[in-house]
Amino acid sequence: MSDENVTKRMGQLLRKGAALLITACPKCNTPLLRLKDGTMYCAKCDKQVIEQQTTPSTIQEGASGDILNQLATKVLIILEEYTRSLPKKPHPEEIRTFAAVVKDLVEILRGIRALQS
Numbered sequence: 327m328s329d330e331n332v333t334k335r336m337g338q339l340l341r342k343g344a345a346l347l348i349t350a351c352p353k354c355n356t357p358l359l360r361l362k363d364g365t366m367y368c369a370k371c372d373k374q375v376i377e378q379q380t381t382p383s384t385i386q387e388g389a390s391g392d393i394l395n396q397l398a399t400k401v402l403i404i405l406e407e408y409t410r411s412l413p414k415k416p417h418p419e420e421i422r423t424f425a426a427v428v429k430d431l432v433e434i435l436r437g438i439r440a441l442q443s
């Protein structure tokens with residue numbers, strides 16, 4: 327799946343009530359989504375990801391890691407708030423803006439993950 331399609335798919339799922347997780351896909355490093363049924367899903371691999379033992383709350387290790395994690399959390403909060411602020415039936419223009427914002431934020435998260443790995 328191309329990056330553009332991945333972003334589009336993530337945007338669709340977020341609008342449907344999926345939550346963007348701080349956990350990244352172990353295979354491709356894309357931030358995972360938690361679907362409404364509770365499963366974790368990677369939009370890039372297009373498959374369900376089984377939850378690992380490492381939980382987001384246990385990533386408080388090392389000072390530089392902390393800053394990166396805080397940054398990642400901040401980005402996720404912005405994304406979550408932005409998703410919530412969208413009307414139920416957004417205009418095409420709003421959807422385009424939303425997709426662009428999601429794409430940018432996912433890129434940032436990927437960059438953070440790359441630094442951490």
Ligand SMILES: [Zn+2]
Binds near residue numbers: 351352353355371372
């Ligand atoms: Zn993946």
